[in-house]
Amino acid sequence: MNEFIYKKHKRIKALSARMSDFSYKKHSHGEYAIGVTLRGIQQYQLDGSHQLSHQGGVMFFNPEQVHDGSAYDETGLEYAMLYFEPSLLLEATQHKESIQFTEPIIYNQTLSKHVLHLANAVLHDKNECICDERLIKLADHLTGFHQTYSPHQDSIIQTMKEEIHLHLKDQLRLDTISEQFGLSKFQFIRYFKAQTGVTPYQYYLNGKIDGARKIIEQEKDVFMAVNEFDFVDLTHLNRQFKKVYGITANDYANHM
Numbered sequence: 001m002n003e004f005i006y007k008k009h010k011r012i013k014a015l016s017a018r019m020s021d022f023s024y025k026k027h028s029h030g031e032y033a034i035g036v037t038l039r040g041i042q043q044y045q046l047d048g049s050h051q052l053s054h055q056g057g058v059m060f061f062n063p064e065q066v067h068d069g070s071a072y073d074e075t076g077l078e079y080a081m082l083y084f085e086p087s088l089l090l091e092a093t094q095h096k097e098s099i100q101f102t103e104p105i106i107y108n109q110t111l112s113k114h115v116l117h118l119a120n121a122v123l124h125d126k127n128e129c130i131c132d133e134r135l136i137k138l139a140d141h142l143t144g145f146h147q148t149y150s151p152h153q154d155s156i157i158q159t160m161k162e163e164i165h166l167h168l169k170d171q172l173r174l175d176t177i178s179e180q181f182g183l184s185k186f187q188f189i190r191y192f193k194a195q196t197g198v199t200p201y202q203y204y205l206n207g208k209i210d211g212a213r214k215i216i217e218q219e220k221d222v223f224m225a226v227n228e229f230d231f232v233d234l235t236h237l238n239r240q241f242k243k244v245y246g247i248t249a250n251d252y253a254n255h256m
Contacts, residue, residue: 001076004246006255007123008217009131011088014122015081017246023070025243026198027206032089032099033061034142035081036112036119041072042079046104048197053079053105058112060101060145066197080119092139106145114138156181157195160188164204168211169230172204209244212237217256222249 002022007014013031026045035058042053046067053059059079061067063086071077084092089099118134120126163177177200178188192200212225219225222234231237238248245252 002246005123006245006247006252007125008256009122009125010128011085012118012122012131012135013083013217014119015083016119016123017081018076018078019071019246020074020076021071022246024068024246026066026068026202027209027244028064028066028198029061029083030063030210031083031085032063032101033059033081033083034115035059035079036115038078038080040075040077042069042077043072044069049104051104054107056107056109056112057105058108058115059105060103062099062101080116080123082115082119082122088135089139092135093143101145103145111138111141111145114141157192160192160200161196161203164200165207168204168207169228171230172201174200205240206244209237209240212241212249213245213252216249216253220253220256222253225249 001018001020003016003018005016015035024044037053037055037057037059039055041055042057042059044051044067046061046065051059052072059081086098090096093099114134114137118131118138121131121134160177160181163180164172167173167177174185174188178185181188183191189199192198192203196203198206208229208231212229212231215225215228216222222237225231226234226237229237231240234249238250241247241249241252247255
């Protein structure tokens with residue numbers, strides 16, 4: 001049985017998930033994601049390394065950190081996730097520099113409790129004061145589990161990503177983009193994947209899905225998302241959306 005329940009409060013999104021035979025495709029988020037494994041074992045590839053989160057494991061994903069995910073075995077998996085806009089996490093932790101979580105999985109009961117308390121508040125539509133209080137408690141506890149850093153990613157890759165983002169609402173032309181960097185199309189694909197863990201097309205498609213998600217959250221209109229990001233039709237968006245979020249864009253809109 002696979003069940004995915006999303007709820008959003010301001011700049012925080014929460015997910016309650018049960019998985020048995022579902023596998024996330026390789027993707028990334030523009031947000032920070034912090035989750036707790038409640039039952040079973042969650043397995044995923046993160047930065048080329050195989051990770052296993054057992055019961056009680058607190059999982060950390062930095063923005064644009066590529067990963068996939070599935071249950072480790074047939075017993076299935078239950079977990080909860082929180083997704084934070086980067087600006088919100090900086091506000092809550094009172095940090096001015098970007099935050100980088102350096103450990104992918106931590107086993108800490110207090111941290112796990114704070115993540116789940118906030119997730120439950122969002123999932124059960126608690127009022128804003130309760131959500132804010134639980135966010136502060138979590139933020140205070142997070143300070144020992146991250147480092148501040150200056151973005152170190154190759155500036156060329158960052159420019160390549162920015163160029164791809166310019167085309168999220170139309171067709172991706174790799175021949176044209178690769179020429180701007182003095183590379184053939186195939187050199188561009190190999191270089192991009194070696195640096196980011198995904199192909200340019202995967203990055204482009206993930207960006208379109210993420211853009212569609214934001215429209216759905218703001219406008220509650222799946223057809224606007226289809227048109228704005230040039231999906232073939234709603235079926236195409238639903239199919240791609242489910243690979244990343246576990247549910248269709250239609251169902252996601254209903255949750256929001």
